[in-house]
Amino acid sequence: MAVLKIGVFTVCLLYFGPVFAIEDYCSSNTYSTNETHMQFTKEPSSEEFAIAGKFKGLHCCAKGYRSIEWYKDGKPYPWPLMVSQLILYPESANQTVYTQSVTEADAGNYTCVLKNDSIAHSHTIQLKVFEKIPDDPKITYVSQDSRVRLGQNLRLFCEAFAGRVDLPDAHNEVVWRKSGHNGTLDDEPRVRQEKISREDGQTFGTYLIIDNLRREDYGEYICKITKPGKSIEQRVYVAEKSEVKYLNPNPVPVTKLILCMSAIFFLCLAAVILNLQYGLPLRVRFKDSFGIVEENDGKANDVLILYSSKDSEIALGVLMPTLQTKFNYKCVSREFPLNLNYWFGELQDEALKSRRIIALLSPPVLNDTWTTAGIYQAIKQLQALGPKLICVTLKELPKCENETKNSQGETLSSLTRTINVIVWERAKDDKFWLALRLRLPPKRRNDRLVECRNQSQGINDSRLTSDSDESFENFV
Ligand SMILES: *[C@@H]1O[C@H](CO)[C@@H](O)[C@H](O)[C@H]1NC(C)=O
Ligand SMILES: *[C@@H]1O[C@H](CO)[C@@H](O)[C@H](O)[C@H]1NC(C)=O
Ligand SMILES: *[C@@H]1O[C@H](CO)[C@@H](O)[C@H](O)[C@H]1NC(C)=O
Helix, strand or coil: HHHHHHHHHHHHHHHHHHHHHHHCCCCCCCCCCCCCEECCCCCCEEEEEEEECCCEEEEEEEECCCEEEEEECCEEEECCCCCCCEEEEEHHHHCCEEEECHHHHHHHEEEEEECCCCCCECCCEEEECCCCCCCCHHHHHEEEEECCCCCCCCEEEEEECCCCCCCCCCCCEEEEECCCCCCCCCCCCCCEEEEECCCCCCCCEEEEEEEECCHHHHHEEEEEEEEECCEEEEEEEEEEEECCCCCCCCCCCHHHHHHHHHHHHHHHHHHHHHHHHHHHHHHHHHHHHHHHCCCCCCCEEEEEEEEEEEHHHHHHHHHHHHHHHCCCCCCEEEEEEHHHHHHHHHHHHHHHEEEEEECCCCHHCCCCCCCHHHHHHHHHHHHHCEEEEEEEEEECCCCCCCCCCCCCCCHHHHHHHHHHEECCCCHHHHHHHHHHHHCCCCCCCCHHHHCCCCCCCCCCCCCCCCCCCCCCHHHH
């Protein structure tokens, strides 16, 4: 009777054995954590192997999820037979798909998608099906190198597939050892190795668990995977994770701050130095390349040069030819009328045809009255002409401590701060030309050389659009 009972039990075990195993699979050897958020509960393998005709199960062991969906090569469960014979095992809350007899057509990538109300995790297992037992053991999982704090627990896992060998004495196994240590690791109660196997011993592995990690536990661990006639080794490094200092929960990162600030300081310093050294040429280049080209604004000329007869040599001999031939600006020039009161009336027509006015200011312009009041009045007259004014002075403007304010509370110095005044010092010629060009309309490199007319007559296109000088030099 007893023999019969045992016999029936064995038959049951043989028949249901694999099914029992898959039922248990996700509930055994799980991570020991108290956390409840959605997570895997044990090491998920990313490669699985099987021999055609044998039982095969794939698992996504998890908790905290609301649903698990399975996909094979992107196709959602349930699968037609040609895609896969694997079916869900609902008793394991859909963590497992399995088949009693796997075929090569079942090979492929199986993805489980865990979902709760807010997030989804997915994990893919690549299933390979062999016709016969492969020569080498196939690794399904090896822990990665890791950093663990002193006093915490270490858990390493190593697992492989080697098929099932029906030979007496032949067995598959995985054993952990520590590099540089003789003997087994099991000589301390803190350290233990737990062997597991599934699918009738075809896939087998060993957990190495060390409680309360000590300094001497850090180092290299080797898992040796043995099947009859063959063994391979995998190495895993465990290093110390440095202690986080909890003494000061919100420490001000002083060194970081200092580093940051000095970096910013040096960057600013570099910017200032670069700007002093190369700023002006760069700004001119930038303006010419990207500034809004002021053509099609109905104006005939780029520049109207105003000068006194005493300065005609410098105006007509240097300023104008340089602007024309070197920088391609279309210029016209006019002498200042002798009486300041006639400037507006006599210059206005010409001024409105030009995009900029360059006024060459020097004492002769003002009948040698180089005073703040005189200059102020002259600039006011020129501003009234319309186009953007660039004053080029051949002599430093007079500095007067007690300037009288006019009715608007404006003085010459406050006025000159709002308009462009460039002092032409022959010693700093380069700088002068750059400063001047910066204030002129942008000129693209390939602009055609434009003939310059001294006195432009007969230009009837007086369709005057408002002076569109809001190119970006205002932003620079
Ligand atoms: C398991 O899968 C079936 C079929 O896809 C589904 O009806 C059932 O709700 C799932 N159960 C869980 C717990 O995900
Ligand atoms: C499965 O995934 C692997 C790795 O991503 C890929 O190399 C392989 O081609 C995939 N197999 C199938 C059948 O899509
Ligand atoms: C390991 O064993 C060898 C020989 O059996 C011995 O010479 C060596 O000292 C041992 N090393 C350790 C760390 O125990």
